[in-house]
Amino acid sequence: MAVSNRWRFTMTPTRYVLMVLGLVGVLLMVYRLVFGLGSSTNLNDEWPWGLWIGFDVLTGVALAGGGYSTALLVHIMGIKKFSPIARSAMLTSLIGYLLVMAGLFMDIGRWFNFWRPFVSWGYHSVLFEVFWCVSLYTMIQLLEFGEVATEKVQKRWHGFFKKIMPVLLIIGVLLPTLHQSSLGSLYVMEVGKLYPLWWSMLLPIFFLMSSFFVGPAMVTVETMLGARAHGHRPDLGVLQSLIKVSGYMMLVYLALKVGDLVYRGATGLVFTGNMEGNMFLLEMLIGVIIPIIICFTPKLRNSVGGLVTFGVLVVAGVIINRMNVVFTGMADFMGGAYFPSVIEWLVSIGLLAIGVLGYLFIVENFNVLPKHKHEHSHAPTPNVVVKGKKAVKYSA
Amino acid sequence: MSKGVLVDITRCVGCGSCEVACKMWNNLQYKQSVQDQGSGLDAENWTVVNRVETEKDNEPVWRFVKYQCLHCEEPACVSACFSKAIRKTKDGPVVYDVNLCVGCRYCMLVCPFNVPKYEWDKTFPQVRKCQMCADRVHAGESPACVGVCPAGALTYGERNNLLAMAKEKINGDSRYIKHVYGEKEAGGTSWLYISDIPFETLGFRTNITTTPLPHYTESILGLTPAVGLGWGALLTGMYVYNRRRNEINREEKKPGKK
Numbered sequence: 001m002a003v004s005n006r007w008r009f010t011m012t013p014t015r016y017v018l019m020v021l022g023l024v025g026v027l028l029m030v031y032r033l034v035f036g037l038g039s040s041t042n043l044n045d046e047w048p049w050g051l052w053i054g055f056d057v058l059t060g061v062a063l064a065g066g067g068y069s070t071a072l073l074v075h076i077m078g079i080k081k082f083s084p085i086a087r088s089a090m091l092t093s094l095i096g097y098l099l100v101m102a103g104l105f106m107d108i109g110r111w112f113n114f115w116r117p118f119v120s121w122g123y124h125s126v127l128f129e130v131f132w133c134v135s136l137y138t139m140i141q142l143l144e145f146g147e148v149a150t151e152k153v154q155k156r157w158h159g160f161f162k163k164i165m166p167v168l169l170i171i172g173v174l175l176p177t178l179h180q181s182s183l184g185s186l187y188v189m190e191v192g193k194l195y196p197l198w199w200s201m202l203l204p205i206f207f208l209m210s211s212f213f214v215g216p217a218m219v220t221v222e223t224m225l226g227a228r229a230h231g232h233r234p235d236l237g238v239l240q241s242l243i244k245v246s247g248y249m250m251l252v253y254l255a256l257k258v259g260d261l262v263y264r265g266a267t268g269l270v271f272t273g274n275m276e277g278n279m280f281l282l283e284m285l286i287g288v289i290i291p292i293i294i295c296f297t298p299k300l301r302n303s304v305g306g307l308v309t310f311g312v313l314v315v316a317g318v319i320i321n322r323m324n325v326v327f328t329g330m331a332d333f334m335g336g337a338y339f340p341s342v343i344e345w346l347v348s349i350g351l352l353a354i355g356v357l358g359y360l361f362i363v364e365n366f367n368v369l370p371k372h373k374h375e376h377s378h379a380p381t382p383n384v385v386v387k388g389k390k391a392v393k394y395s396a
Numbered sequence: 397m398s399k400g401v402l403v404d405i406t407r408c409v410g411c412g413s414c415e416v417a418c419k420m421w422n423n424l425q426y427k428q429s430v431q432d433q434g435s436g437l438d439a440e441n442w443t444v445v446n447r448v449e450t451e452k453d454n455e456p457v458w459r460f461v462k463y464q465c466l467h468c469e470e471p472a473c474v475s476a477c478f479s480k481a482i483r484k485t486k487d488g489p490v491v492y493d494v495n496l497c498v499g500c501r502y503c504m505l506v507c508p509f510n511v512p513k514y515e516w517d518k519t520f521p522q523v524r525k526c527q528m529c530a531d532r533v534h535a536g537e538s539p540a541c542v543g544v545c546p547a548g549a550l551t552y553g554e555r556n557n558l559l560a561m562a563k564e565k566i567n568g569d570s571r572y573i574k575h576v577y578g579e580k581e582a583g584g585t586s587w588l589y590i591s592d593i594p595f596e597t598l599g600f601r602t603n604i605t606t607t608p609l610p611h612y613t614e615s616i617l618g619l620t621p622a623v624g625l626g627w628g629a630l631l632t633g634m635y636v637y638n639r640r641r642n643e644i645n646r647e648e649k650k651p652g653k654k
C-alpha cells in the first residue's frame with residue numbers, strides 16, 4: 001500500500017496553538033498528581049465527581065463510540081459501503097479511549113493504587129465492569145491499530161495482525177456494548193437522588209443506544225472537518241446512509257424515553273419550567289428531535305449543511321445528556337456548589353488538544369483516510385494547498 | 397449476630413460528649429467548624445450532633461440529632477466499591493481499608509445517607525467515615541460514643557433486640573412518632589432512631605427506597621454474562637456468515653468462471 005516510509009508532521013498555526021495547550025495541560029496534570037485533587041480542583045464533599053469524570057470519562061466514552069458502531073457495521077455486518085470511513089472512525093475511538101484513561105487517571109485520588117481492581121475484585125460493583133471493559137477495550141483497540149501501524153513500521157508483523165483481526169473485532173464490539181451500558185448503570189444506584197427525568201432502570205439501555213447513534217454523528221463531523229482541512233470533497237453518499245442508521249436508532253430511543261416517562265408517571269415533570277425540565281427539553285429537542293427531522297427529510301439530509309447540523313446537534317445532545325445526568329439531575333440532592341476550576345478546564349482542554357494532534361499525526365503518516373487522498377502521498381508536494389486541489393480534482 | 401445502636405432522640409441533651417469520645421478514640425482533629433447546614437460530617441468529624449429548632453404542640457423546642465454512618469445492612473458503598481476497600485464485618489460495622497482504595501469516590505456518590513467524606517487537602521486522600529469502632533465492637537465492647545453518653549440516648553446491642561425495644565417504646569408512649577428510622581430505610585441499617593418529632597423535620601432523608609440499593613445494580617449486573625455470551629455468539633455468527641458470503645461473491649466474480 002502507498003504508505004511512505006518518511007515521517008511527516010506539517011506545522012500550522014493551529015497546531016502550534018494545540019501544542020501549547022497540550023503542554024500546559026501536561027504541566028498541570030503533573031501539578032495535580034503531586035499536590036492532590038483538593039488543590040487543583042473545585043471538587044468537595046457535596047460534589048465528589050466533577051468535570052473530569054462527567055466530561056472526560058462519561059461523555060468521552062460515549063463520543064468514542066463511533067469506533068465500535070462502525071466496526072459493527074463494516075466488519076461484522078459486512079456493509080461494504082461504509083468501509084472508507086472505518087479506519088478513521090476506529091482511530092478516533094482509540095484516541096478517545098486513551099484520553100478517557102488519562103482523564104480517569106487524573107481523577108482517582110490514590111493513583112498509585114490504580115491497579116487494585118485488577119487483583120482485588122469488587123465484582124459486585126458496576127464500576128468494576130466499567131474499569132475492566134474500558135482497560136481491555138483500549139488494549140484491543142491498540143492491537144487493532146496494529147494492523148494499520150504494521151503497514152509502515154515493523155512490517156513483518158503485519159500478517160500476524162491481519163490474522164488476529166477477526167477475534168479482535170468481535171471482542172472489540174462486544175466490550176463497548178457492555179461498558180457503554182454499565183456507565184448508565186452507575187447512576188441506577190442514585191435511586192431517589194437523580195432527578196426522575198433521568199433516573200430509570202433503563203439508564204443502561206439509554207446510555208448504550210445514545211453511544212451507538214452518536215457514532216455516525218461523530219464520524220460525520222470528523223469527516224467534514226477533515227475534508228475542510230485537507231481540501232477534498234467528502235463522500236456525502238456514505239455519510240447520508242450512515243446517519244440513517246443513527247436516525248432509526250434515535251426513533252427507537254425517543255419512543256423508549258417517552259414510554260419510560262409515561263410508565264414512571266414522570267411526564268408532568270417535563271413541562272414544569274424548572275431547571276431540570278428545561279434542560280431535559282433542551283437535550284431532547286437539540287439532540288434527538290431536530291436531528292430526526294433532518295435525517296428523514298431528504299432535502300436536508302442531502303445537503304452538506306444538513307449533514308453538518310445533524311452531526312453537531314447529535315454530539316451536543318449527548319454531551320448535554322451526560323452533563324444532565326452528572327450535574328443538573330444531581331444538583332437538587334447534592335446541594336452545595338461546584339464549578340470546575342481553571343486547572344480542571346485546562347487539563348481537559350489540554351487532553352483534547354493532545355488527542356487532536358495525535359490524530360493529525362497518525363492520519364498524515366499512516367493509511368487511515370480513504371485512499372484517493374493517499375495516492376499523492378508517495379510524491380509529497382510541499383505545498384498543502386496544491387495537494388488539496390489535486391485531491392479535489394481526483395475525487396470529483 | 398449483627399450489632400447496632402438505638403438512638404432515642406427525645407433523650408439527647410446535645411452535650412457533644414459522643415463527638416469528643418469519637419475524636420479521642422479515632423485520633424481525629426478538633427476543628428472549629430460550623431455545623432448549621434446539612435449533616436456537618438467531614439473527614440475529621442465522623443459524628444456530629446446537629447441542633448434542630450422546631451415546634452411541638454405550638455411550643456418552640458430544640459432537638460439534638462446525632463448523625464454518623466448508619467452502617468447499612470446491605471450497604472450501597474460496599475457494593476459500589478470496585479476494589480473491595482469497604483466491607484461489612486460480621487459484627488455489623490461497615491469498615492474501610494485504605495490500602496485497597498483507589499480513590500474513585502463512587503462510594504460517596506452512592507451512599508443514600510450522604511456519609512463518606514474525603515480528605516480533599518491531602519495528596520493521597522482517604523475516604524473517611526464512622527467505623528462504628530469496629531475493633532471495640534469485635535472485642536465485645538460498645539462503640540466509644542455509646543459508652544460516654546450521659547443521657548442514655550444511645551443503646552448498644554443486637555440489632556434484633558434493639559428493634560424490638562424500639563417498637564415497644566414507640567408503641568407504649570404516645571409522644572413518639574410511630575416509625576423506627578433505619579428499620580427499612582435502604583433495606584435496613586444497624587443504627588436505628590426513634591423520635592417525637594417527624595424525621596423529615598429533623599433533617600433525615602425520608603423518601604429512601606426500602607429495597608437494599610445493591611439489588612438495583614445486581615439485577616442488571618446479573619444479566620451481563622448472558623448478554624455478553626449471547627451478543628458475542630451473535631457477532632461471531634454475523635461475522636462468519638458475511639465473510640463466507642463475500643468469499644462466494646468473489647469466487648463467482650472471478651474471470652474464467654461462468
Ligand code: SF4
Pocket residue numbers: 465466467468471472473474490506507508509510511512525
Ligand atoms: S450509611 Fe452510607 S457509608 Fe454508611 S454503610 Fe450505609 S451506604 Fe455505607
Ligand code: SF4
Pocket residue numbers: 476477478479480481482496497498499500501502503504523
Ligand atoms: S473511593 Fe475507595 S473506598 Fe470508595 S468506592 Fe472508590 S475505591 Fe472504594
